[in-house]
Amino acid sequence: MKNTIKFMLLLFLSISFSACNTIDELIDELTEEEENMYFEFPVNIGPTEGVWANYNFSDEIDIKQWMGEWYDDLQSIKIVDVSYQIINFQAGSDVAGKVKAKLFVNTEEIINESEYVVSDAYGPPRTTFQANNVDKIINKSGKIKIDYSGSALCGEGGLHFTVKVTVTIKAKYKI
Secondary structure (H helix, E strand, O other): OHHHHHHHHHHHHHHHHHHHHHHHHHHOOEEEEEEEEEEEEEEEEOOOOOOOEEEEEEEEEEHHHHHHHHHHHEEEEEEEEEEEEEEEEOOOOOOOOEEEEEEEEOOEEEEEEEEEEHHHHHOOOOOEEEOOOOOEEEOOOOEEEEEEEEEEEOOOOOEEEEEEEEEEEEEEEEO
């Protein structure tokens, strides 16, 4: 009888420990979330006198600073979508002004628009320039750098607009 009780007690304890391992495994599960990062570039180009003028703007986000307290739990991060829009077209700008624009993410060209009239892209309706099938893994201790560059052709009044870039990332981290 004593042996049976010891056996039952040992069996119960081993089941308890295996149940704890299962709970620990649940705690270490990963979750995925999509987040949007936003970059804004004010573009101000004076009259170009019939010659295409170059422009270049860049900004970056440090992933560790952006993630804050969640950074230590971050397992991986990747870019899944990139787009941009003209969100502000200032009065007095050349309404026929054109740009040729390129958008780079960490030096990789994502969007290349050969030529468009800025006031038409501003709308209405507002045009969204979209990158398709972006699946770019980012070093979690790195940065996401955006470069918006190209050339502009505009008359009197120049071109004055703001570009808003949206980068959608998928972060995988422990919960």
